[in-house]
Amino acid sequence: MRRAEAQNDGTLFLALDTYGRIGGIQRFNQRVIAALAEISGDNGWKQPAVHIMRDGKADIPETTAAAIRAFGSWRLGFIVHSAVTAQSCKILFLGHINLLPVGLLCKLLSPRIKLVLFVHGDEVWNDPAHRRMRFYEPLMARALSRIASVSAFTASRMQEAFKLPHEKFTLFPNAVDDIDRQPQKSGRNILAVARLDRHDRGKNIDALIKAMVLLKRRNVECVLQVVGEGPLRSELASLARELAVEERVELLGRVSDARLAEAYSQACLFAMPSSKEGFGIVFLEAWLHGLPVICGTQDAAVEIITDGVDGFAVNPSDIETLAERMAMLLADPGMAAAMGEAGVEKVRSRYLMRHFKGNLEKIIAELS
Template sequence: MRKVEAHNRGILFLALDTYGRVGGIQRFNRRVVAALAEISGDRGWRRPVMHIMRDVDADIPEVASAAIRAFGSRRLDFIVRSAAASRNCSILFLGHINLLPVGLICKLAAPRIKLVLFVHGDEVWDDPAYRRMRFYEPLMARALNRIASVSAFTANRMRKAFALPAETFRLFPNAVDRIDRQPGKSVRNILTVARLDRHDRGKNIDALIKAVALLKHRNVKCVLQVVGEGPLKRELASLARELAVEDRVEFLGRVSDAGLAGIYAQASLFAMPSSKEGFGIVFLEAWLHGLPVICGTEDAAAEIVREGIDGFAVNPRDIETLARKMAMLLAQPGMAAAMGEAGAEKVRSGYLMEHFKGNLEKIIAELP
């Protein structure tokens, strides 16, 4: 009874940019906002309070079931008002490791509040290629009641880097929404969808271009379609010209959701042999569209891909194997379709919004 009464005081969620930018963490944050609002409404709790550090007021949608406030450049105001709000809440969710110091300030203002941190991937790997662990973070992280990690891979890397006990972590996978799959006819397209920022070299789109060059040499007809925009596009286009496959690599840039659905409908398979995925939500999206997938072996994506059942995991440095798996899926459309459907069924059974909400409810229920 005491736990219910404490929770009834309310929930606070602190996040970085959430509605003002497009990206995996931003979509995750929006899903957290929606799930917390539903959970609070279902249980008769007060409306959850959401403080978004970097968004501005114009970014915020009208959500009657949640009190959302954007702070833009007013960082001190964000900290002060979050600390004040924490005094009327029993649970504080932190959307990013960068908000850990603010969480500790809130803990000082409300010593009985429970702290939960969401972690997504390379921001907690202590990898200099992406983000170094701050010297103060391991000590601060010991104040957390739970760390909700999108994958076991990310949880294990953070646990070792931060020297944290395993019992602090809970697996909290990402999710996607149901779709109405568009009918289409495969034209032997290999699809990849990724941001092409400079720090996204770990997506290893260059490996796909090299594999396409091998397939061209072996007279395997195919086209690699790259959806995404960023500084890496010029570098990758130069590689395609260098390997004489510029006619087999299409850079489609940013596309609308409707446009992307049409591109998925015309694809034979989805491939992204990344080495930097903290989870791999793009593979869930590809499966919903009925595509088999090829992921990398060096990150969290290999956790969700069942080898030979709904996709293949390939070392991104092994261009020969990558090309061979791509050729196999292109040559056997029946097998590819069956693998895509196996993936789609997996998504429907465990990676939709209702599962995301249920997993969040479990974390809330077990907080001490």
């Protein structure tokens, strides 16, 4: 990008709640803001502008190198100020498909601006169980210069649903921050970390509980620990009691960061045979703790996990195979450790902040 242009034409990032809530998209948005600020600082460009709906002023951190403005529930103010700010920007990043109408308005008022939409998963799959595509979205999406998808799986689902050309999409994986790993303690815990809202049935935590029945019959000593809160927690507890494995299933609810780190250190494998992952950042986090992982075969997780190398991919409906893979890792600590280390190397070579920033720099360069 030419420095003179960058100084005169900035970037604008529009996002929904980013600091006021905890979640995958929220952490992604925070990473985008940090990366844009670093890129601008590295090149001597002006601060990126960031407008956030739903967050209040009190939610915004004081130490940030971006010009962040929070609009709370003031939707009209968000729209008007975004349209005005966009007139002095060259690239407008949209953090969610729901912001597409605002992006199109900015494009109509400033035709030269380039629109980039970040997509994460089921919000663009046109799956009635999660979010139906709005009738106007395919037409509006034609105005996008790039669609930055966290996975090829999500890009393919959106391309099919929205009837968009393949050329609009670019792969933009999520990332994690490296950690100082705690020493692994000798234990036989199987760990799962997931939200337990009603729309998260596709995480298939119930399949893990059913697999625990088979492991109990085979006298495989282990405990399934599930970190996460939501309405499904009580349903899962009832299922464990019904299947007579309640002594082998611990539903820990929402825990502190320190308690979560302890749970990772006490686990010997991480399992979540989901069928709704748009990317699967939980597997990256498990790898950083040195754990082998078990994912599902019906979503984007299979793009990340190499079956038999850094984990196993199992159809969540195949409870027998799921139990077998869990038993294999429990029975062979050496294999489990080797898979976990392979996962650590994969994260450090592909999925850290420097890779995220580099991918964002590439998009900016291509559109400048």
